[in-house]
Amino acid sequence: MAQSLEPAEMPRQFPKLNISEVDEQVRLLAEKVFAKVLREEDSKDALSLFTVPEDCPIGQKEAKERELEKELAEQKSVETAKRKKSFKMIRSQSLSLQMPPQQDWKGPPSSTPAMSPPKPVPAGAASQAAPASFAMPEFQRVTISGDYCAGITVEDYEQAAKSLAKALMIREKYSRLAYHRFPRTTAQYLCPQRAEKWGPGDEVFPDFHPPPEPHENPYCLDSMPPNLGYVLRMQGGILFVYDNEEMLKRNEPRSLPYPDLETYTVDLSHILALITDGPTKTYCHRRLNFLESKFSLHEMLNEMSEFKELKSNPHRDFYNVRKVDTHIHAAACMNQKHLLRFIKHTYQTEPDRIVTEKRGKKITLRQVFDGLHMDPYDLTVDSLDVHAEVARELEESKYQYTEPRLSIYGRSPLEWLNLARWFINHKVYSPNMRWIIQVPRIYDIFRSKKLLPSFGKMLENIFLPLFEATINPRDHEDLHLFLKYVTGFDSVDDESKHSDHMFSDKSPNPDIWTSEQNPPYSYYLYYMYANIMVLNNLRKERGMSTFLFRPHCGEAGSITHLVSAFLTADNISHGLLLKKSPVLQYLYYLAQIPIAMSPLSNNSLFLEYSKNPLREFLHKGLHVSLSTDDPMQFHYTKEALMEEYAIAAQVWKLSTCDLCEIARNSVLQSGLSHTEKQKFLGPNYYKEGPEGNDIRKTNVAQIRMAFRYETLCNELSFLSDAMKSEEITALFKNTQGKCCNRGRVIP
Ligand SMILES: [Zn+2]
Known part of the structure; x- marks a missing residue:
């Protein structure tokens, strides 16, 4: 709780x-x-x-x-x-x-x-x-x-x-x-x-999950709240929650603002x-x-x-007051020194580790360095576990905390599960880190590559898994666990890129937003916010943590x-x-x-x-x-x-x-x-x-x-x-x- x-x-x-x-x-x-x-x-x-x-x-x-x-x-x-x-x-x-x-x-x-x-x-x-x-x-x-x-x-x-x-x-x-x-x-x-x-x-x-005690296992899956079996439907870009199929048929959703x-x-x-x-x-x-x-x-x-x-x-100065890095992107949370040291270390200890893929062919770290024409920065950060390195240093410094952003794109409904499993399998938890999910505003790119039929589908991919894990945590244990350490959502991209669509109450709803045009900033923010609000109210009912929109x-x-x-x-x-x-x-x-x-x-x-x-x-x-x-x-x-x-x-x-x-x-x-x-x-x-x-x-x-x-x-x-x-x-x-x-x- x-x-x-x-x-x-x-x-x-x-x-x-x-x-x-x-x-x-x-x-x-x-x-x-x-x-x-x-x-x-x-x-x-x-x-x-x-x-x-x-x-x-x-x-x-x-x-x-x-x-x-x-x-x-x-x-x-x-x-x-x-x-x-x-x-x-x-x-x-x-x-x-x-x-x-x-x-x-x-x-x-x-x-x-x-x-x-x-x-x-x-x-x-x-x-x-x-x-x-x-x-x-x-x-x-x-x-x-x-x-x-x-x-x-x-x-x-x-x-x-x-x-x-x-x-x-x-x-x-x-x-x-x-x-x-x-x-x-x-x-x-x-x-x-x-x-x-x-x-x-x-x-x-807002409710944020307190960190596990030092002797507790942060990945422990015990004490899952029971499943509720509510039914979900996304309509016009907003998720609605129904007590059961019957209520869905009668179109009487639960009262969530x-x-x-x-x-x-x-x-x-x-x-x-x-x-x-x-x-x-x-x-x-x-x-x-x-x-x-x-x-x-x-x-x-x-x-x-x-x-x-x-x-x-006494005993307090600027160095030992707590400070939080409130805005940082996980993909770049290590600096160049971290990365270099990490790569050298890995090269010495595990040269045959597979670190990247080129045209379907798996490539080891040794091969990367053998074919010197490849830029070492192309290595994917996630496969390198460099977060562990960053986290260790934070924990040593004791007074610094950080809130790194991890991406969910809304391209596929499986993204959440993959992210949660990555978090658990790589033991990414650190008491000095609290995670934020960033959603890049790049619907237009996915749409033009025919990866998405509408903006509504993108919203569904982002939010439906969260609602499912909230309603039936026992069917979504990994995600339920991961969400304990997620405290908010971010909306990211270059703000100077602008949409040709003028936002108004007449703007088409996300289900019928099927053009390749990217929706404007205000539109993205509204649909993110509205779904977070419904989700927070649902989670609050269940005594679960809530999310901030940042x-x-x-x-x-x-x-x-x-x-x-x-x-x-x-x-x-x-x-x-x-x-x-x-x-x-x-x-x-x-x-x-x-x-x-x-x-x-x-x-x-x-x-x-x-x-x-x-x-x-x-x-x-x-x-x-x-x-x-x-x-x-x-x-x-x-x-x-x-x-x-x-x-x-x-x-x-x-x-x-x-x-x-x-x-x-x-x-x-x-x-x-x-x-x-x-x-x-x-x-x-x-x-x-x-x-x-x-x-x-x-x-x-x-x-x-x-x-x-x-x-x-x-x-x-x-x-x-x-x-x-x-x-x-x-x-x-x-x-x-x-x-x-x-x-x-x-x-
Ligand atoms: Zn930023």
């Missing part, structure tokens, strides 16, 4: 939306954004993602003048003056709550009900360890008093704040039903806006319209600039205090990829293009969506190291981790992850606290189990802010944690203040109305 935090009761249906109910304006805007992708435009038209290109002085001057005119016009309005005043009032209240007194610090101000944590299932020694004594640290805080948000009109602010809150609620819905994570703090601010009270029971957590294509399109169009909305762009741009400046001030004021905190933390996203190509991932992904790899959209970047910040960044890989492929946004993202408070992507291509030393950290630290002058913050993020982002996270980060790791941090394990200063937490609360409070404004304005009017009435009664 997978261990879990207390499961939340929740409605199991995905609320259905109709495209006809969507504001015509929103629908048209969304279509325009998608159409723009097709035409590959990058002009300065109304749809450009920044209001003004940052490198255009005239444009910036004009924009400033327009803003001034707007503000002057606004000042003349009595109504606006009133609202401005009410915002100031709300603001002064929220502000005083930003710095709660030490004794009764209870988390974000909007969560007046006591914040009781979910009860973790008692497991192992980790959870029995005494929690670190927790006190709000003293440090110099940067606060802005006075106006609600200078430089933007009241109306624009209200509009922006409301749309941003709506976007966050959409993501929350998509995350919860898929057993993806959504930050507690953000949820606590959103709840009152739906007139709901937040409770810890509202939270859902997923959003239909129309609902997904509706939600997607809201975010697409939002990223092109002028006032929202301006607002987000300003908030992001503020976040960056605020961090600089924080650093200037508190660098020494953070440093002192770390100095007085696609490559925003490395290149269209900005719309980041919109699709905003709904469907638990976390993403790369995220470089967030640089281009202030709205998305701000949303990724508010939702604390983890981003695995690989600046060395980017440096070779898409973006020069010095232009990489990692440092900027980290400073603003986005949830970033460092990862290697492809050590065989990009790294020189045998400790590729340390190389990645070391270069980032040198180039960007990152402090120890910065590095440890990134390392902590990487553990949080990863598919390591609840037990391991408690062991590596502290028993309360799932709480946010200093309360969730155990400096003795993470080496992240409590001052840093408090700064991040209070900063996020402050940004979120701007959104909730905008909601409160309506009530308060109404109140304003009423009280004034009453005065007038009384005036009439008593002449």
